[in-house]
Amino acid sequence: MPEADPFLRVEHLSHSFGGFKAVDDCTFEITRGTISALIGPNGAGKSTAVGLIAGALKVQAGRVYFDGHDVTRLPAYKMARRGLLRTYQVSREFPLLTVMENLLVPPPNQRGESLLNALFRPSVGRRQDAALASRAVDVLETYGLLPLRDEYAGNLSGGEKRLLELARAEMASPKFMLLDEPMAGINPALIARLDGHIRRLRDQSGITFLLVEHNLDVVERICDQVVVMALGRTLAEGSMAELRQNPEVVRAYLGGGLDERAVG
Amino acid sequence: MDLILPYLATLAIFFFVYNILTWGLNIQFGYAGVLDFTFITFVACGAYFSGVFALGPGQKSTGFEWILGLSWPFPIALVMGALAAGLLGIVIGLIAINRLRSDYMAIVTLATGTVIYGLVSNYTPLFDGFDGLAGLQTPFTQWLNINYNQFTYLWVGFCAVVMVICWFIAQRILNSPLGRTMRAIREDQEAAEAFGKDSVRVRLIAMSMGAVLAGVGGALLMGFIGAFNPAGWTSGETFVVWAALIVGGRGNNWGGVVGSFVVAVLVNEATRYIPPIPGNATLIPTVRNMLIGASLIAVLWLRPEGIIPEARRRFYQLPLLPGRRTPAEGVGSAGS
Numbered sequence: 354m355p356e357a358d359p360f361l362r363v364e365h366l367s368h369s370f371g372g373f374k375a376v377d378d379c380t381f382e383i384t385r386g387t388i389s390a391l392i393g394p395n396g397a398g399k400s401t402a403v404g405l406i407a408g409a410l411k412v413q414a415g416r417v418y419f420d421g422h423d424v425t426r427l428p429a430y431k432m433a434r435r436g437l438l439r440t441y442q443v444s445r446e447f448p449l450l451t452v453m454e455n456l457l458v459p460p461p462n463q464r465g466e467s468l469l470n471a472l473f474r475p476s477v478g479r480r481q482d483a484a485l486a487s488r489a490v491d492v493l494e495t496y497g498l499l500p501l502r503d504e505y506a507g508n509l510s511g512g513e514k515r516l517l518e519l520a521r522a523e524m525a526s527p528k529f530m531l532l533d534e535p536m537a538g539i540n541p542a543l544i545a546r547l548d549g550h551i552r553r554l555r556d557q558s559g560i561t562f563l564l565v566e567h568n569l570d571v572v573e574r575i576c577d578q579v580v581v582m583a584l585g586r587t588l589a590e591g592s593m594a595e596l597r598q599n600p601e602v603v604r605a606y607l608g609g610g611l612d613e614r615a616v617g
Numbered sequence: 618m619d620l621i622l623p624y625l626a627t628l629a630i631f632f633f634v635y636n637i638l639t640w641g642l643n644i645q646f647g648y649a650g651v652l653d654f655t656f657i658t659f660v661a662c663g664a665y666f667s668g669v670f671a672l673g674p675g676q677k678s679t680g681f682e683w684i685l686g687l688s689w690p691f692p693i694a695l696v697m698g699a700l701a702a703g704l705l706g707i708v709i710g711l712i713a714i715n716r717l718r719s720d721y722m723a724i725v726t727l728a729t730g731t732v733i734y735g736l737v738s739n740y741t742p743l744f745d746g747f748d749g750l751a752g753l754q755t756p757f758t759q760w761l762n763i764n765y766n767q768f769t770y771l772w773v774g775f776c777a778v779v780m781v782i783c784w785f786i787a788q789r790i791l792n793s794p795l796g797r798t799m800r801a802i803r804e805d806q807e808a809a810e811a812f813g814k815d816s817v818r819v820r821l822i823a824m825s826m827g828a829v830l831a832g833v834g835g836a837l838l839m840g841f842i843g844a845f846n847p848a849g850w851t852s853g854e855t856f857v858v859w860a861a862l863i864v865g866g867r868g869n870n871w872g873g874v875v876g877s878f879v880v881a882v883l884v885n886e887a888t889r890y891i892p893p894i895p896g897n898a899t900l901i902p903t904v905r906n907m908l909i910g911a912s913l914i915a916v917l918w919l920r921p922e923g924i925i926p927e928a929r930r931r932f933y934q935l936p937l938l939p940g941r942r943t944p945a946e947g948v949g950s951a952g953s
Contacts, residue, residue, distance in 0.1 A: 407811065409807065409810075409811070428810070429807070429810040429811055430810045430811075430812075430813050430814055430815050430816070431813075433810070433811055433812055433813030433814075434813045438811065438812070439811050440811075441807075441808070441811075445805050445807070445808035445811075446805075446808075447800070447801045447804035447805055447808070447809075448804055448805075449800070449804055449868075449927065450797070450800060450801060450804060451929060451930060451931070451932075453930075453932050454797060454800075454801075454930060457794070457797060458797060458798060458801045458809065458812060458814075459812040459813075461813050463794045463798075464794075465793050465794030465795060466793075466794050466795045466798050466819075467795070468790075468795060468822050468826070470793070470795075471789055471790050471793035471794070471795040471796070472786060472789055472790070475789055475792070475793060478793045478794045478795075481794070482794060486932075502932050503929065503931045503932050505929070521812075525812055525813070
């Protein structure tokens with residue numbers, strides 16, 4: 354395990370809903386510039402951990418360090434402003450905004466969002482929008498969504514919405530992307546496109562990734578490092594090959610299907 | 618002719634005022650998704666404060682008492698009324714928006730409005746309680762030497778000018794990146810926060826700007842009628858504005874115009890002038906409320922997005938950098 358330069362570090366994180374401990378003393382760290390996966394059986398607490406890191410849930414116990422700072426209990430919008438971008442298990446597009454508008458919302462530091470500029474200096478917002486729109490055209494083209502730019506995002510197909518999520522995320526220019534099951538419910542061809550985009554973003558923009566993912570083929574193909582969670586805590590960390598040798602991981606998660614997949 | 622023209626002028630004033638009110642609610646609900654069920658409280662705030670800034674001092678001995686009483690010129694009093702409503706918008710917004718989801722927000726706004734209603738109508742030193750403010754001299758008449766009918770026509774013009782200013786406020790917010798962020802928060806607050814949008818700040822802006830327009834509308838009513846009391850802002854009045862916005866089409870200020878004409882003018886105000894049927898004094902108001910309710914149900918069934926739905930912002934309407942390829946070329950090159 355490379356100890357150097359952890360971008361994200363989670364220490365003894367715990368969270369319960371009522372009496373149920375969803376996350377229980379969970380500790381792991383993610384190295385800068387890697388693509389990592391968070392895997393584990395359903396109910397292991399992965400999505401809760403994502404919510405805690407991203408600030409959507411309030412941390413009850415433990416600490417979160419991001420980019421060298423203690424960010425425990427920082428609200429979601431402040432985490433986003435520090436360069437952490439999270440997506441959700443289900444696509445969360447803005448349905449009644451067009452695809453193009455969906456891409457214009459994420460960029461940070463929009464001067465047209467100030468009331469005074471909106472009322473008295475609309476040209477400030479228009480000028481910035483012009484620059485953002487031309488960047489959005491490039492991004493839409495990269496994802497093959499340009500022909501849909503005027504469509505309401507709510508009218509897109511499931512797969513197109515997944516692409517839009519990543520395109521939107523790219524517009525926010527984050528340092529770290531926390532993707533909760535980005536490949537859920539889409540066909541293999543689209544999965545190949547999405548993981549291509551993820552690798553491109555890591556290589557070109559140096560974005561660090563943490564994916565919650567159930568598709569172990571994808572994890573094997575693109576992830577440098579894997580964290581296994583079970584019953585709310587970290588079970589193991591390492592490469593996929595190392596984890597396959599770990600009897601505890603096999604018992605808790607990988608199960609019987611492991612052998613065929615390992616051969617294939 | 619002597620009767621028809623002043624009548625039409627009066628309808629025009631109500632039409633213009635309701636346009637402003639509907640746009641105000643549109644900023645709150647149509648843009649930002651804030652469920653403000655006490656909108657009429659902001660209208661009342663604008664009316665009361667413009668009143669006490671424009672009226673002379675109240676006196677307890679005569680049975681008329683109210684705060685301030687500064688005898689300021691009405692246009693300045695109107696601005697003060699609008700500012701007071703905007704401040705109240707921030708206060709109620711802080712109570713309702715902070716940490717509350719939309720359904721609870723609706724309940725909290727309604728409850729807060731009810732508390733304010735009880736306070737204002739019972740605590741006489743504020744705005745003379747249930748009797749309310751009265752005796753405001755019609756604005757401008759002390760300088761212009763005109764009769765009441767002439768004042769009515771003048772007021773149509775004044776309302777029109779104020780309405781145009783409010784239109785620009787509403788449109789500029791809608792078409793700015795701020796408006797886009799408001800709509801994104803309306804669509805999915807959590808996802809907008811995940812992009813770094815401070816949803817509390819943005820919705821507070823929407824709440825207070827909507828309240829400012831409500832206050833402007835209230836002040837225009839105060840200037841026209843010269844009196845204002847709690848009977849004029851029961852919570853039912855909030856739903857006339859809501860009905861206008863839903864019928865006309867939320868998220869679109871032209872929809873607000875259509876809705877305020879249909880609901881607030883055609884149904885609500887025009888029926889006030891039908892003479893009461895003897896022995897059936899409450900018939901007309903009851904029919905009016907039924908008509909408003911029926912139009913609301915009809916729209917929600919047949920055209921839930923309203924008569925004029927929110928406009929789709931197409932790409933060619935977006936500003937592009939000079940020298941950038943046109944959208945048409947963009948379509949051709951997109952394939953992969």
